[in-house]
Amino acid sequence: MSTRYDIFFRLYNIGAPTNLLTNSPAEPLMKNFASPYTYINPFATNANLNPSFPPQMFNGSQLLSLYNVESVPVASGKKQVKIAIIIAFTYPGLLADLKTYWQNNINFGPNSTPPKVNVYTMPGATFNAGWAQEECLDLQMVCTMNPNANIWVVEAKSDLVSDLIAAVDYATGTLQADVLSISWGLNDSTGFLSYNNRFTNTNICYCAASGDSNNASWPSVMSNCISVGGTTLLWTPNISTPRTEYTWNSAGCGYATSVFQPTYQQNIIGIERTMRAIPDVSMVANQNTGVYIVYKGTWYSFGGTSVAAPLFAGILSLANQQRFNAGKGALTTVYSKTPNVSVPASYVPPPNNVQQYLYKTIYPSSKYANDFYDVAIGSNKGSVAGNSNVLTTYNAGAKYDLTTGLGSPNCKNLCNDLLSL
Template sequence: MRTTHPVRSTAAPGHRRRLTAAFVATAALALSGLGTAAHADTATPTAKATWTATPCATPKHHGELACDSFRVTGGLTAFQKQQAARTGITPKAADATSPSGYGPSDLQSAYGLTSAASSNGSGETIAIVDAYDDPNAAADLAKYRSYYGLSACTTSNGCFTKVSQTGSSTSLPSADSGWAEEESLDLDMASATCPNCNILLVEAKSATTANLGTAVNEAVKLGAKYVSNSYGGSESSSDTSYDSSYFNHPGVAITVSAGDGGYGAEYPAASKYVTAVGGTALSKSSSSRGWTESVWKTSSTEGTGSGCSAYDAKPAWQTDTGCGKRTISDVSAVADPATGVSVYDSYGVTAGWYTFGGTSASSPIIAGVYALAGTPSSGSYPARFPYTAAGTSALNDVTSGNNGTCSPSYLCTARSGYDGPTGWGTPDGTSAFTG
């Protein structure tokens, strides 16, 4: 079992989450809604935004993993600033009455998915694996999809299914408001990227590796070919056994968040069988693409994860020479809360619209891209796909920013070609995600 905590440092991976008295006080404030940390907005450096880790980032019990999401609680997001520039009207910060982050059309535009999203994905199932129950998952998903003009995805039409880690649709885990926010984020991002996909939500009874891993197995058993996991924790010597027990599923694209604590390896992102997804800051630009990206880094303890695994072997298709074992990440997508995504959520908070960031957003986005690309061939490991010649040429290479200090520097600093924080880059269509 492993324990995780939301405060992280740039120390060695095995020592990145030491609980201190200061953290206990900060966590108590955050859980009560009274604690916020101010950070510079990456889209406009002179502006300020504030956000806190969602309550699910504080594990409820010893040995639980943390979900990798942040909910913006103040300031203006990149989306709101773009709206203000266009209309001349400054929006209200932290206003839950309307979306304040990027929506489906923005993400599809940024990642070259507009055509694929309209025509692909029918019959494909994306599984979302999270801990605990979100009683409002179906209703909140319906609100999100209706607002953005996406087709209905409900239990009655067979598009949306929610089950426990045993596959039961009636005997579900206990509810948790923090993880409910995480589930809303994951479901909405899967919808945004692949509107025609079916969605299977598998809820583990707690956030331990064993229960979340059992939920992954259940998702595959129920037929999902794309499984998104937005959680992680410190590495341990047990990880190689977890690999074989829960994540070795040939022919299934399993995506995992790289983490939100800056430089340092996390598990299960370190598994050689999964696609580890890093995070970027995404903003509109005057380039031919219309968008620009850099490594997401808010502070020394908040930013995309990356690094060199201490335990997991390097997969055959990964050839970087500065890490003898598994290197994180493989690819990336938007994760910076200041350039975050819109999510509708109503359980445990005022029902309404919120802006979220964290690599919890980037993992289901990439799972959706895999689904748009089509069913992986039997026996394949889809984590390999972006490493092919066709794959590397069909990604937006992110070449600026870092998530910490390290040696060799590419493990924490963007460069041309492969680097740890962003992998080979972000989607430019679906070609990099097909075998």
């Protein structure tokens, strides 16, 4: 099956619908998951200029603070972590927009140097406005989280599934990336099973957005991906608990159609079906509490799980860099090298598997309260088991739930614990 993908973002002011592309009779389109909200004049609306005013949108410095992100430089003589953003089409203004984003006073200032970014464009790629917005969002979020990484953007020829998978193959094979950031997908279907074996490199973390239309989305539902859902992030200074996080009522969540429950999700209270449950983790995605980005030299605020996925991919790259600095190997999200073959209940994933460690070591222990912000308020609709197109309501609660998974990460603490894996 050949398919075009959804990209998972939201941007209201330019009139971009959630599904920016229409279906082709021969080959359906994938969507991106980014959502624009409004034009932003950062100098006029920067919350840092008036610290007593609760921001509705967040700049890079605020994201680093709110998720407790600390820089991890590359140690002398050690490997530099490589992260690849998989995107469709090409955008010539990508690096110029990154520079504008980076050197603005709301972020890192005019005297700062933007991260070095490498772009590989697959032959035949053309410009597409919706995917260009997604590309700017993904890159600016990854760079915010880990500017010390070896950052690549792989631009697929188009948003056909075959072209995007070719970009995945390039990132995993030619580039040998350590982390892949994926902010696109479609409602889960057994028709995608034939592509699952392209996500099996046990030296790679595959990080995929859960989607923006409530349904469980592929490739996020794969047991070999870490699924990143969305939250509503609020900051109210001058109160005892200034940081709060709630569910977001559009994030993809619930149960897979095509993927059975992996052993790392067995016996987790809140998972009641035998299919893979998503998301695993969540980060800011509500377009009303989104992030500032630059596209075509203009400031916008964006939401969607397209914000959350590259942010968490950046966190995984920081965790990997800490491991490389300590002489350890890379983490992986790969659960099985034969993803479409059922495994016994006694199956144990690779020893460097992130999800196994999150669910079976961190979650049942005292580490959980240090490593995650528990998102316990709100509800969201999501897919029922075995049919991603049928939705039901799931409620947030203490610790794991289907609306936000394990919750949102406390980056510094989580990376320190992933070092011990």
